[in-house]
Amino acid sequence: MEWFARRQARPGVARRVVVIGLDGVPHSFATRMVREGRMPNLARIFQAGTVRPLTSTWPFVSSVAWSSFMTGCNPGKHNIYGFVDRRLNTYTMFLPNSETMRAEPMWSTLSRAGKRVGVMNVPVTYPPREVNGLMVSCFLSPALEKATYPRELAGRLQRMGYKIDADATIARRSKTEFMRELLDVLDHRAQAMFELMDGEPWDFFMSHIMETDRLHHFYWEYMEANDPVWAPAFYAFYERLDTILGQVWERIGDDTTLIILSDHGFCTVRKEVYLNHYLRERGWLRLQPRDGRPPTLTDITPSSRAYSLDPGRIFINLEGREPRGSVRPGAEYEQVREALAEELMELRDPDDGARIVERVYRREEIYHGASEMNAPDLVVAPHVGYALKGALDRDYLTHKGDVLIGEHTHDDALLYVSGHDLITATLTMQDVAPAIFALMRVPEPAGLDGTLAITT
Amino acid sequence: MERGFTLWFTGLSGAGKTTLAQLVERLLRERGRRVELLDGDVVRTHLSKGLGFSRDDRDTNILRIGFVCDLLSRNGIIAIASAISPYRETRDHVRSMISDFVEVYVDTPLEECRRRDVKGLYRQALTGRVSAFTGVSDPYEPPLAAEITVHTVGRSPEECAAEIIGWLERRGYLDPVATPAVNMVPGNVQHDQQAKEEAEAYSPEEEADVSARLEALGYL
Secondary structure, eight states: OOSSOOOOOOSSOOOEEEEEEETTOOHHHHHHHHHTTSOHHHHHHHHTEEEEEEEOOSSOSHHHHHHHHHHSSOHHHHOOOSSSEEOTTSSOEEOOOTTTOOSOOHHHHHHHTTOOEEEESOTTOOSOOOOSEEEEOOTTOSOGGGSEESTTHHHHHHHTTOOSSOOTHHHHHOHHHHHHHHHHHHHHHHHHHHHHHHHSOOSEEEEEEOHHHHHHHHHHHHHHTTOTTHHHHHHHHHHHHHHHHHHHHHTOOTTEEEEEEOSOEEEEOSEEEEHHHHHHHTTSOOBOOOTTSOOOGGGBOTTOOEEEETTTEEEEOBBTTBTTOOBOTTHHHHHHHHHHHHHHHTOBOTTTOOBOEEEEEEHHHHOOSTTGGGSOSEEEEEOTTEEEEOOSSOSSSEEOOSSOOEEEESSOEEEEEETSEEOSSOEEGGGHHHHHHHHHTOOOOTTOOOOOOEEO | OOOOEEEEEEOOTTSSHHHHHHHHHHHHHHTTOOEEEEEHHHHTTTTTTTOOSSHHHHHHHHHHHHHHHHHHHHTTOEEEEEOOOOOHHHHHHHHHHOSSEEEEEEEOOHHHHHHHOTTSHHHHHHTTSSOSOBTTTBOOOOOSSOSEEEEOTTSOHHHHHHHHHHHHHHTTSSOSSOOHHHHHSTTOHHHHHHHHHHHHHSOHHHHHHHHHHHHHTTOO
16 A cells, blocks of 8 residues: 555646756756856746755666666666666675666656656666657667667768767877867757657657866866866857757747756766775775786685675675675674775775765665665775776775866756746656656546646 | 686787687676686686796697696686687697587788787787797798677777677577576566666677777776
């Protein structure tokens, strides 16, 4: 039995919905761009609705956050905890994907209700699902030919010069070239989006823009430091994005609601923090020596008590779950978790003694649902600017690089809805789906964790 | 017991043998296979300590590596050897010692190896500071019929590693899909299903490719 009755579809006229996902665009940054007059189209759009900050998921990476968006559920139900995960009962890795997602994405529900949908580039939609409409999967697709439903759509996109993602390896070679690549991928994505929006029937259309996240990872610090070359280039990118948003706005008729949202905020990287190095130094993690070859988790020894996956996910080496698990379930597991959490709280930046960890969550504090057993045992919440990494092969705790210079933040994501007010309580990724079902007059499926974010 | 075999990487210094051998090693480990990598340079500091670079010493080094590969692969382990192994006759001798021998010729042109010059050895060889250097002052005899020939110019290591894994799958050295979780939890329907789905979404080559992209973004 449900604790609460399912929210029924409201009477009234069903609306069409357009969602634009702007990966990693902070609420504070977007509102500043509008205030400074750099994004006149976004200013017009914001005036026609409500914009508020949104908080991300734990951990605050795109795969987890967009999964919570599309399912309206916490990770304990949708089963996506990061870009990589360990296969249960092994130390080997797999890439979580649409088939390992355990909750239903909204476009499947909408399709079943007879709505026509178009979904482009939303993270963790590979392999593409059959929908009542079309789907173009995300940057986790191995190739465009395999990324579309229906399959024939791939050829059409290819002819348009559509790319799944910008090639991030270029950024290590040349910042000039990578900026050109980002603008090129953005333009072709926009072109494809408009062609499909204009040419195909739809009740729900979502297009996700990943280029903002990529821009931020490689140029954010330059923007914040007002670099004479890259800060103007950064803003020029946003001016281009603003033009595209203006073109979206022209297509929003009276019967359509526009939603714009991001999945996390952004900041300058203070330091990358290699948690597995810390765990090894402190004796929590022991790996068999590998003769100078890069270690993997399969080298773990039974004397290990914990290991970490990116970003800040900690797993206890649990007997009966991990193949060489040595921590006994029950009291010992709790003791180990508590001791490790306490120790991690004391983690400090070796350069200035600053605290790195703001809080350590036990999994039951942040996850609940049928897939909870796949969750990390602890999730480390860092202070802003510390990028927690899962690499096993580093012989240092912290590092400040000059390529990846932007990092996600948990707070300060963004939600905008045209023509509606938003409730004032703290909004989360999972609160958007109930609003979309309400707007489209489709009964909300059972078991959603989100609360209705819009008021009418 | 799973089928053991020897994967023997040969090619010029700087061709990419070690890079590829390590990548293939990782992919095989991720499938739950037991793997041992014998790197020519590393072996010389242990198993073949004291040996030089004369023809006799080089042959001795290669035959020792071959001997260990045979022991390992007979016991269900995948032995990976990465050594210049310049002489055809010696490689063929090793082949005759091992029942499941897969020769991988890392075919990178000398000019490209010189350009890469990872260890700075070509520079030293060309100025005469290193003698008997393969490809400069000592011959390299390419295989006449290697099981796998990998061309590395203009391709990423991940692509090349995927090509090798694909060959091993097609020839039955490896199962085409990795399902370790199924074996670990017999009869657990949910886990069986989960393992099946994970295995189907990406082929090992695709997984390596997408993982490389995630790595470039700092997400691993």
